[in-house]
Amino acid sequence: MNLRxxxxxxxxxxxxxxxxxxxxxAYSGMILTAGQIGMxxxxxxxxxxxxxxxxxxxxxxxxxxxxxxxxxxRVLKVTIFLTSMSDFEEVNRVYSGCFHEPFPARSTVAVAxxxxxxxxxxxxxxxxxxxxx
Numbered sequence: 001m002n003l004r005x006x007x008x009x010x011x012x013x014x015x016x017x018x019x020x021x022x023x024x025x026a027y028s029g030m031i032l033t034a035g036q037i038g039m040x041x042x043x044x045x046x047x048x049x050x051x052x053x054x055x056x057x058x059x060x061x062x063x064x065x066x067x068x069x070x071x072x073x074r075v076l077k078v079t080i081f082l083t084s085m086s087d088f089e090e091v092n093r094v095y096s097g098c099f100h101e102p103f104p105a106r107s108t109v110a111v112a113x114x115x116x117x118x119x120x121x122x123x124x125x126x127x128x129x130x131x132x133x
Contacts, residue, residue: 003027006025007027007068008025009024009025009033009064011064011067011068012041013041013067014064015037015044024067030126031065031126033064033065033123033125035079035123036057036058036061036064037053037114037116038056039056046116050090050091050119051090054094054095054120054122058098058122061123065126070128071126072126075104075124075125076126076127077105077107078099078104078123079124080106080107080109081109081114083110083114083119084119085110091108
């Protein structure tokens with residue numbers, strides 16, 4: 001189902017979807033992204049370690065947001081999925097390098113597994129250009 005006025009975002013700067021979903025959808029002044037893992041879109045490789053994967057996932061997320069006409073500075077909410085909560089502090093250090101006060105709302109959830117054996121996945125909701133955040 002496509003909502004009238006929604007727009008699908010396709011971005012070469014982030015890995016293509018590994019299933020039947022879009023990288024992001026823009027609707028009513030908002031952009032809702034799919035989860036981004038730490039896969040390099042050029043090589044298809046995932047670096048070892050939660051910090052490196054979090055950094056790459058954030059770069060992928062930024063690329064999708066920019067393709068939609070938004071950016072990390074317009075993010076309202078982030079959801080982080082971790083395969084181990086022992087990576088929480090390491091991921092927080094990387095995350096804090098990209099987001100500053102006032103911070104977006106955020107949830108962090110431990111999951112049993114992620115696509116391609118990733119340790120970290122992130123998704124975001126952001127405002128589009130011309131919207132108030």
